[in-house]
Amino acid sequence: MSGFVFSEKPIQIESGEGMTLTATDGTQFLDFGASYACVPVGHCHPDVVEATTQQVQELMYVQASYPHAARTALYDQLADVAPGDIDNVWLCNSGTEANEAALKFARAATGRSKIVATTRGFHGRTMGALATTWKDKYKKPFEPLAGGVEFVPYGDSEEVRAAVDDETAAVILEPLQGEGGINPASTEYLQAVREATDDAGAALILDEIQTGLGRTGSMWACEGHDVVPDILTTAKGLGSGLPIGATLVRDWVAEQHGDHGSTFSGNPVTCAAAGATLDVLQRDEIPAHADEMGQYLRGELEAALGDEVREIRGQGLMVGIEVKRGANRYLRDLALEHQVLALPAGRTVLRLLPPLVMAEEHADAVVDALAEVVT
Numbered sequence: 001m002s003g004f005v006f007s008e009k010p011i012q013i014e015s016g017e018g019m020t021l022t023a024t025d026g027t028q029f030l031d032f033g034a035s036y037a038c039v040p041v042g043h044c045h046p047d048v049v050e051a052t053t054q055q056v057q058e059l060m061y062v063q064a065s066y067p068h069a070a071r072t073a074l075y076d077q078l079a080d081v082a083p084g085d086i087d088n089v090w091l092c093n094s095g096t097e098a099n100e101a102a103l104k105f106a107r108a109a110t111g112r113s114k115i116v117a118t119t120r121g122f123h124g125r126t127m128g129a130l131a132t133t134w135k136d137k138y139k140k141p142f143e144p145l146a147g148g149v150e151f152v153p154y155g156d157s158e159e160v161r162a163a164v165d166d167e168t169a170a171v172i173l174e175p176l177q178g179e180g181g182i183n184p185a186s187t188e189y190l191q192a193v194r195e196a197t198d199d200a201g202a203a204l205i206l207d208e209i210q211t212g213l214g215r216t217g218s219m220w221a222c223e224g225h226d227v228v229p230d231i232l233t234t235a236k237g238l239g240s241g242l243p244i245g246a247t248l249v250r251d252w253v254a255e256q257h258g259d260h261g262s263t264f265s266g267n268p269v270t271c272a273a274a275g276a277t278l279d280v281l282q283r284d285e286i287p288a289h290a291d292e293m294g295q296y297l298r299g300e301l302e303a304a305l306g307d308e309v310r311e312i313r314g315q316g317l318m319v320g321i322e323v324k325r326g327a328n329r330y331l332r333d334l335a336l337e338h339q340v341l342a343l344p345a346g347r348t349v350l351r352l353l354p355p356l357v358m359a360e361e362h363a364d365a366v367v368d369a370l371a372e373v374v375t
Contacts (some may be wrong), residue, residue: 016043084228096124108258120180182320217291
């Protein structure tokens with residue numbers, strides 16, 4: 001008997017520390033994918049390990065109806081770091097669950113059903129979040145999905161203004177698309193979406209599951225655009241690899257949130273890991289470091305790859321390299337010949353999402369490896 005959903009790679013990982021993953025044969029890999037941005041402060045950060053271990057020894061689980069110190073502390077931490085006046089927190093197990101909750105909360109709070117989503121957007125694989133995900137390859141085998149979703153071109157202010165009306169519950173989008181190819185949004189576009197939802201009395205949901213927690217050079221990508229959503233979702237790196245997500249909402253949404261819940265909402269162990277992760281991000285000023293290292297990495301990539309690639313784009317340590325041929329062959333060569341792990345973002349984009357503790361020496365090693373496999 002074996003797993004059947006994931007296509008396993010020919011590298012069996014045994015341990016990790018900081019920027020490095022070690023295989024069972026002792027080979028060390030520089031991790032520039034961070035398992036889809038899941039370890040922002042590096043693999044097995046000692047503060048996160050200590051907090052998690054202590055919590056495991058004291059209490060592994062109690063349902064969210066009973067207050068617990070680790071959960072209560074995380075509520076406060078997330079409210080403190082949330083943008084603007086977002087003060088309400090609902091905890092879950094993953095990013096797709098956070099987006100499911102966001103869509104439900106928006107419909108309950110507005111009494112409307114229409115959801116506006118964007119081309120090339122990715123919001124998860126459960127039936128509701130999947131309905132707002134653009135690519136047919138993710139959706140076709142599972143149709144019919146939840147209805148009431150209308151797609152508009154990402155980055156087109158006029159199209160979103162035309163789509164958002166008095167039947168719209170929410171607009172959901174990523175401030176910088178990840179799975180769709182590392183596509184940044186302009187400040188003008190995001191502010192236009194904010195204005196359109198305000199005018200229509202609809203909720204703005206920003207999916208910061210991949211862009212949040214310092215990845216783009218600030219705690220949340222929306223902060224760089226002076227936009228505060230009504231609902232913000234986060235997950236991936238929140239628990240340094242342990243399964244946790246969160247849906248953060250403004251008061252007007254929280255007051256009419258409907259009936260929603262989850263058995264494992266706010267598990268004490270994952271809350272302890274998330275709290276320690278947030279502590280490290282803030283104490284060590286990790287978002288600012290990610291901004292600095294991202295500028296360095298993109299500059300070195302531009303200098304080394306030049307005309308060999310179509311474009312290098314991104315923000316902070318969320319970097320996309322659009323190549324002229326399929327991305328997978330480069331990913332294979334990076335891993336097997338240069339011991340560098342990276343990710344695809346569509347068919348022709350190499351995605352770099354290293355732990356945010358990356359140093360210049362790590363960037364130099366990856367740039368050298370990319371120069372060999374691409375050129």
